[in-house]
Amino acid sequence: MQQFYPKKGRVILHVDMNSFFASVEMAYDPTLKGKPLAIAGDERQRKGIVVTCSYEARKFGVKTPMPLWEAKKLCPNLLVKRPNFERYRQASQAMFELLRTFSDLVEPVSIDEGYIDISACQELGSPLEIANRIQQLLLNQLDLPCSIGIAPNKFLAKMASDMKKPLGITVLRKRDVPHILWPLPVVEMHGVGEKTAIKMADLQIKTIGDLAKANDMQLRATLGIRGLKLKERANGEDIRAVDPDAAAENKSVGNSVTLPQDLAIQAELLAVLEKLAKSVSDRMKKKGYLTMNVAITIRYKDRKTITRGRKLRNPLIRSDEIFLEAKSLFIENWNGDPVRLLGITGLDLVDEDQANEQLNLFTFEKAAKLEPLHQVVDQLRDKYGHAIFKKGKDFD
Template identity: 65%
Template sequence: MKNFYPKNGRVILHVDMNSFYASVEMAYDPTLKGKPLAIAGNPEERRGIVVTCSYEARGFGVKTTMPVWEAKRLCPELIVMRPNFERYRSASKGMFDILRQYSELVEPVSIDEGYVDITDSFELGSPVEIAGQIQSQILSQLDLPCSIGVAPNKFLAKTASDMKKPMGITVLRKRDLPAKIWPLPVIDMHGIGEKTALKLNGMGIETCRDLAFANDIQLKSRLGINGLRLKEKANGIDRRIVDPDSIYDYKSVGNSTTLPKDTTNQHDLLAVILQLSEKVASRLHQKDVLGMTIQVMIKDKFRKSITRSRKLENPVGKKEDIYAVAKDLFMKHWNGEPVRLLGVTAQDVVEKSEATEQLDLFSYKKEAEKEPLYKVVSELQDKYGKDSIARGIKGSKGARNDTKTDTSFNKDFLRD
């Protein structure tokens, strides 16, 4: 089987679950199979937005981010269900458990997709055979469909998995670029959004082939280093490794909420900020991190947003500390207009074990009183190891294989 694997390169799979939330609900309740199904927020509130939908619903023109009322207009038979995130996390964990049976190098990207480096898994079969085994196992054990891209790097694997849905397996090599990728408009290339596409179009770069042969100096002047990276990807170059630990690479932890109705009631708005601060504190604790900066976002009835942040001398993680800063920021920068959405974010997060508190005149005495306890803890750790005892601040991160929230979904989706 080694003949199917490159001598010096890598073989990467990108596993992408198809209509994940809807598929999980269908697996849980088979009577939903074959019917137009949408997963959405509360239809009675403005957050009634389609999160995902079945392929049957897509046949009627229903799309992600579409308001529920519009989706129902297009498909009167549409079944609308609220998301059940615990159910989805459980299915996600089951999916990633299966992937780890084929390689230790599994990198979750979101709740429903991930990369697998199978370069050293040749004993299990050819790359296409392994992709087929994974697809079959996820379907048979979890009753969930997925598409898989097979390629020499992450970019090409991601691109390949999007080429055939649902239940597709697509191989994409660098030599396939001229025929399969270069003719496409740049907006269709993974990693390019509308704004970037408009900038590229303004430079005369319309297709992926144009990007592959674009002028480096021109690209960098308009798009910075990202322009050069996009050109590399258009040429099938992607040096990123499959990193199982990247799930723990995050710089911020935040929560936001759209209010049921626009409001100017200060008491109600501060209550929402308190709730958001509590959620952020809980997630910081789960991740075992603290925030060095607190940010507040305020969106008014005209959907105009302002964000304000404050860098702190000492990292914070408690609800009370986060709320105190968030409240102060809100009171200073709210203009009194009706508020539609509020958000609180802890930024510049650091591991608790690495956080160093800059002691001021007021905290010094309190910390000094704990010094005898710290000394005992330090002695025990020196004798029995660093992880033998902690100072009561350890979160619930647990084993890395079992550990994710909001997928904008950032990567806390695997938490227990």
């Protein structure tokens, strides 16, 4: 058994539930099994976005985040269920409780996926045997399918779990990286979204192999420190440990400014907050974080200082969304006296490549509809400056 467990290295599994919301509904109502099923908006009103769908529905071309009317056109027999998030949370809790029976080193990264370090689990069998056992227990006890990646680090385990779905188990070693990962388009790499892939294309980086061999200075200039981290991942390097307490860590990114003169005009103070939100957003993007908690700091002329924060339902990274939270906090807590200093801090940060919204249908649909507009606004602001857009008069 020792041959499967390196003395100095780790053995990490990434457990990724297959079509989780749809699978939970099928476990709850077995008559749905084998049928094209979508979790989406109100079928009667033909509104909404497909949050997830069964593999039977995917065969017809249904995918996330497709408008429901389009999904119904592709698959006329599509069954539609409204999301039941309490049911999904209970299933997620049961899934992680099962994983913890194998190892204490379990790190949830979203409602339906997590890492488990089995480096000290030799008495339970080989990594492949443990993965098979986990997969079968999730099926037998919870009636939920999953795919599992087995690797020496978190990044490779995540990439491996995506390779065979549904119900796949894949082993990915560092020596496999050049011939398995490098030929893939860079956009298929975990942690690289479409926007990042477009920036990489400007550097002639089209495959994961191109990224692995990319120039450090160009990467840093284009993507900041995150670009160098992505290059490490492309080479199969990832030193992050599986951390059961990672979700509770209180990381933060913040900016504050001492005003050149004390201000007591709300519009001018909000303009300062908007610039601070842009700065915090830019810093989080460079570091690869999203915030789950926005806080503001107000210091008055007499140096009295207050800090107020708000936990968020979904992680934020966009400057306009951070500003809206900060603006709300400021209006609720400013006493009208002259202000000497303002600050915004993003707390409870989560890694961008692991962030997964705790979806409710309203926020999912709203985000999907607004994303094209957000992209255009970002492009114009990057080209002409943040001040190109002016807000209209607020009649609230």
